[in-house]
Amino acid sequence: MKKILYVLMALLTTTVAAQSPKAKSGLFALTNATLETVTNGTIANGTLIINKGKIEALGSNVAVPAGAQVIDCKGLRIYPGMIDGGTGIGLLEIGQIPQATDQRETGDVIPQMKALTAINPNSVVIPVTRVSGVTTVITRPEGGLLPGQAALVHMHGYTPDQMFAGFEGVVLNFPNTGKRGFFDRRTEDEIKRDSDKALKQLNEVWDKAIQYHRLDSATRGKGVSYYPELQALLPVVRGEKTLMVEANAAKDIQAALKWLAERKIKKVILTGVAEGWRVAGDIAKANVPVVTGPVIAIPTRDYDRYDQAYANAGVLRKAGVKVALRTLQTENVRNLPYHAGYAAAYGMGKEEALKAITIVPAEIFGVANILGSLEVGKNATLFVCDGDPFETKTQVKHVFIEGWQIPMTSRQTELYDEFLQREPGVSKN
Amino acid sequence: MKKIILLFCLLGALRGQAQDKGTVLIKGGTVLTVTKGTLENTDVLIKDGKITQIAKGIAAPAGTRVIDASGLFVMPGIIDAHSHIALDAINEGTNAITPEVHVADAINPFEVDIYRALAGGCTISHAMHGSANSIGGQCQTIKHRYGVLDGEQLKMEGAARTIKFALGENPTGHGRRDGVQPQTRMGVEFVIRQAFAEGKEYLEAWDKYNKAKLTKGFRGAPPAYSLRLETIADILKGNIIIHCHSYRADEINMLMNVCRDFGIKRVVFQHTNEGFKVAPELAKFGAMASVFADWWAYKLEVYYSTAYNAAILARNGVVTSINSDSPDLIRHLYHEAGKTQKYGNLSDDEALAMITINAAKQLGIESRVGSLEVGKDGDVAIFNGHPLSIYGIPQITLVDGLVRFDREKDPADMRLLVDPKETIDIPTIHKATTHNHENCMQNMEWLLNVKMFGLNR
Numbered sequence: 083m084k085k086i087l088y089v090l091m092a093l094l095t096t097t098v099a100a101q102s103p104k105a106k107s108g109l110f111a112l113t114n115a116t117l118e119t120v121t122n123g124t125i126a127n128g129t130l131i132i133n134k135g136k137i138e139a140l141g142s143n144v145a146v147p148a149g150a151q152v153i154d155c156k157g158l159r160i161y162p163g164m165i166d167g168g169t170g171i172g173l174l175e176i177g178q179i180p181q182a183t184d185q186r187e188t189g190d191v192i193p194q195m196k197a198l199t200a201i202n203p204n205s206v207v208i209p210v211t212r213v214s215g216v217t218t219v220i221t222r223p224e225g226g227l228l229p230g231q232a233a234l235v236h237m238h239g240y241t242p243d244q245m246f247a248g249f250e251g252v253v254l255n256f257p258n259t260g261k262r263g264f265f266d267r268r269t270e271d272e273i274k275r276d277s278d279k280a281l282k283q284l285n286e287v288w289d290k291a292i293q294y295h296r297l298d299s300a301t302r303g304k305g306v307s308y309y310p311e312l313q314a315l316l317p318v319v320r321g322e323k324t325l326m327v328e329a330n331a332a333k334d335i336q337a338a339l340k341w342l343a344e345r346k347i348k349k350v351i352l353t354g355v356a357e358g359w360r361v362a363g364d365i366a367k368a369n370v371p372v373v374t375g376p377v378i379a380i381p382t383r384d385y386d387r388y389d390q391a392y393a394n395a396g397v398l399r400k401a402g403v404k405v406a407l408r409t410l411q412t413e414n415v416r417n418l419p420y421h422a423g424y425a426a427a428y429g430m431g432k433e434e435a436l437k438a439i440t441i442v443p444a445e446i447f448g449v450a451n452i453l454g455s456l457e458v459g460k461n462a463t464l465f466v467c468d469g470d471p472f473e474t475k476t477q478v479k480h481v482f483i484e485g486w487q488i489p490m491t492s493r494q495t496e497l498y499d500e501f502l503q504r505e506p507g508v509s510k511n
Numbered sequence: 512m513k514k515i516i517l518l519f520c521l522l523g524a525l526r527g528q529a530q531d532k533g534t535v536l537i538k539g540g541t542v543l544t545v546t547k548g549t550l551e552n553t554d555v556l557i558k559d560g561k562i563t564q565i566a567k568g569i570a571a572p573a574g575t576r577v578i579d580a581s582g583l584f585v586m587p588g589i590i591d592a593h594s595h596i597a598l599d600a601i602n603e604g605t606n607a608i609t610p611e612v613h614v615a616d617a618i619n620p621f622e623v624d625i626y627r628a629l630a631g632g633c634t635i636s637h638a639m640h641g642s643a644n645s646i647g648g649q650c651q652t653i654k655h656r657y658g659v660l661d662g663e664q665l666k667m668e669g670a671a672r673t674i675k676f677a678l679g680e681n682p683t684g685h686g687r688r689d690g691v692q693p694q695t696r697m698g699v700e701f702v703i704r705q706a707f708a709e710g711k712e713y714l715e716a717w718d719k720y721n722k723a724k725l726t727k728g729f730r731g732a733p734p735a736y737s738l739r740l741e742t743i744a745d746i747l748k749g750n751i752i753i754h755c756h757s758y759r760a761d762e763i764n765m766l767m768n769v770c771r772d773f774g775i776k777r778v779v780f781q782h783t784n785e786g787f788k789v790a791p792e793l794a795k796f797g798a799m800a801s802v803f804a805d806w807w808a809y810k811l812e813v814y815y816s817t818a819y820n821a822a823i824l825a826r827n828g829v830v831t832s833i834n835s836d837s838p839d840l841i842r843h844l845y846h847e848a849g850k851t852q853k854y855g856n857l858s859d860d861e862a863l864a865m866i867t868i869n870a871a872k873q874l875g876i877e878s879r880v881g882s883l884e885v886g887k888d889g890d891v892a893i894f895n896g897h898p899l900s901i902y903g904i905p906q907i908t909l910v911d912g913l914v915r916f917d918r919e920k921d922p923a924d925m926r927l928l929v930d931p932k933e934t935i936d937i938p939t940i941h942k943a944t945t946h947n948h949e950n951c952m953q954n955m956e957w958l959l960n961v962k963m964f965g966l967n968r
Binding site: 168169170174175176177178179185206207222224258259260261262263264266270273330331332333354356357378379380382383384385386387388389390410411412413414416417420423424426427428470472473474475476477493494495497498501502504507508 | 623626627630787788790791792795805806807808809810811814815816817818819822823826838839842843846849850852853854855899900901902904921923924925926935936937938939940941943944953
């Protein structure tokens with residue numbers, strides 16, 4: 083009898099394993115949960131209804147609709163999906179293999195390059211990321227001055243269009259006066275020369291973009307020849323599209339703020355901002371929102387306090403800056419809650435750190451109407467876990483992205499299942 | 512110059528000589544011994560650098576400094592089995608085998624990374640040669656006595672000898688080194704076998720000579736001395752622990768086979784991303800594994816990794832540690848160890864063992880450090896919350912009973928050496944959307960594709 087059971091079990095396992103699990107949509111009732119809404123406090127012993135991709139109802143007195151699939155969340159908490167403000171997911175599969183990277187197109191001024199075009203929906207990284215509750219990320223191109231457009235994407239979908247979460251921004255790597263690592267052996271003069279040259283180039287491009295805008299306006303879109311770079315900058319010049327300005331050194335942040343004010347650029351996000359703590363007041367005064375990170379990083383200077391990178395986000399927040407976080411990672415974007423946890427522990431506080439990976443990035447990217455908190459009418463993009471999501475002990479139990487119930491497996495969990503007790507072991511017979 | 516003097520003055524309270532040992536009573540903490548459970552409201556007495564008593568209500572001997580640890584967590588100093596801090600050179604790399612070199616000749620006590628490691632509760636690290644060649648140089652276990660000005664004083668006296676080996680993509684170079692063996696994993700096996708075989712011959716020749724020398728009227732000449740083969744012979748004799756950079760299951764299996772053929776028993780695999788695939792073989796051999804908590808995908812040989820690696824290895828009976836290989840991670844190994852609870856549900860003690868006693872075993876220093884036990888060194892990290900909690904922040908770190916880090920009294924600038932030519936206003940911005948895992952390949956930039964470093968866009 084026992085043997086038959088084993089055979090049956092083995093058969094069942096093979097049937098399940100033979101087919102990759104798929105996401106499921108429908109009507110779900112998540113009951114008995116602690117709802118961490120982010121925008122409207124905590125609801126104990128609450129129910130959340132997911133229907134047609136949206137949060138249909140939530141609260142402590144919500145009836146379970148007929149036909150709903152009930153998921154008992156007793157002892158569990160529900161949070162809005164975590165949003166990472168800067169990653170390489172989908173563009174970068176294996177860092178050292180050129181054939182497996184699509185993050186750097188050639189050319190310094192190529193704002194027409196769209197990350198969304200090249201995001202691989204079948205990247206192995208995507209399931210690894212989403213089972214940890216990170217549901218939505220900015221994927222950004224890297225490279226020269228204007229390397230392209232970043233896109234906000236959900237960690238679910240079979241085409242980039244299905245993944246798209248409603249925001250694209252033009253990336254500007256503001257001329258950098260910092261070193262890039264121990265291998266960067268440029269002298270102070272060489273660094274200055276490089277950044278001056280880049281700034282000159284930026285100003286030339288921007289003058290052209292403004293001219294292009296004037297020509298385009300004057301001719302109502304006719305009479306302007308094909309000029310893809312400037313066409314891509316046009317909505318930025320007109321304040322319709324966001325410019326994501328990467329600046330990290332204190333001097334560069336100040337220079338960027340000055341440049342943005344001079345150029346009267348309306349929609350701006352400052353990204354990176356590693357030395358934001360040195361010039362937090364300036365950033366607050368300029369009223370520019372910030373996406374900063376990685377939080378878990380070493381200080382930018384040898385003479386800085388050892389925990390300065392951990393503390394940066396908190397310092398910025400306390401100065402009144404609107405702060406979202408990023409991991410600046412690809413394969414380990416799953417660590418976003420830990421970056422938030424470090425920010426929380428080193429001065430930002432839990433509540434603000436949670437906001438910095440949910441509602442604040444949603445606001446900064448202009449998608450707060452559908453993402454970033456648990457509210458009726460918003461996308462059912464959320465996760466269920468058994469404790470504080472910033473703690474490494476906590477397990478994520480369920481993930482929903484736009485109402486789709488995500489299978490809680492990835493190649494990493496599959497390898498665990500296969501190898502925890504390998505068959506055969508040391509001996510094959 | 513003034514600044515340098517000022518810095519030394521600032522450091523006065525923290526610094527001391529290597530031989531300096533502290534006497535201190537850590538009172539009323541939650542003591543995480545790692546090997547003997549958790550003791551609430553317990554005192555730890557350190558006398559002259561050694562733990563002499565762990566009990567409740569120890570009276571402080573006259574003149575002993577008392578650290579009030581009530582509400583705090585007291586754990587053994589964290590040990591990193593793989594790092595490259597405090598070194599001026601990482602790779603010799605001019606030959607497929609360079610066991611004659613020793614990183615101990617390149618120790619730099621001025622690196623601020625040492626202090627930052629202390630600020631993360633890490634008291635000992637294994638300063639390793641890089642992974643540019645199949646048999647690299649010898650490594651040095653150091654104590655983070657930040658403040659000493661002589662590199663010699665960082666060396667952990669009496670620590671076991673270790674050497675770096677490397678398999679896979681780094682030593683083969685994959686076409687980057689024209690016509691030089693090894694280019695493939697096949698070549699790596701051969702290079703190592705050949706070195707062992709030559710070492711064995713060398714050993715036998717010397718044994719024969721030493722025996723013959725004792726006979727009356729012996730007139731023969733000694734065999735030619737070779738530091739390279741001398742070192743290999745010491746590996747064969749079991750006097751040096753092999754620490755082998757490795758990723759794929761096949762290459763891990765290969766080195767175990769080669770070592771078995773030469774009777775070598777002391778092997779620790781480093782990185783070991785696919786160790787989980789050969790966990791039963793590792794356990795049977797008695798080899799140990801030192802791994803990342805979650806690094807993967809930065810190169811092909813780590814693409815088929817899983818963050819459950821450490822848990823699978825541990826559950827299969829392999830002595831496993833979590834290492835840093837990074838001046839960043841070395842500051843929060845307690846957090847890295849915590850990830851084994853997400854990926855595999857390890858207990859608190861199992862997770863803490865990965866950064867303490869297990870790492871000590873891999874470095875052959877487990878009788879001295881790695882747990883809080885009477886008789887062991889007074890290397891202690893004190894946290895304000897459980898070290899596996901994200902909210903647990905290291906407060907005080909002691910090495911040999913001396914306070915080397917105190918968060919309350921931490922000035923921002925902890926440099927010991929200020930280069931007068933250094934530009935003070937140029938930060939280093941570490942910006943890459945994937946981990947920079949090339950610490951292992953420092954000094955080998957000439958060999959690597961510079962694109963990898965982002966110098967060329």
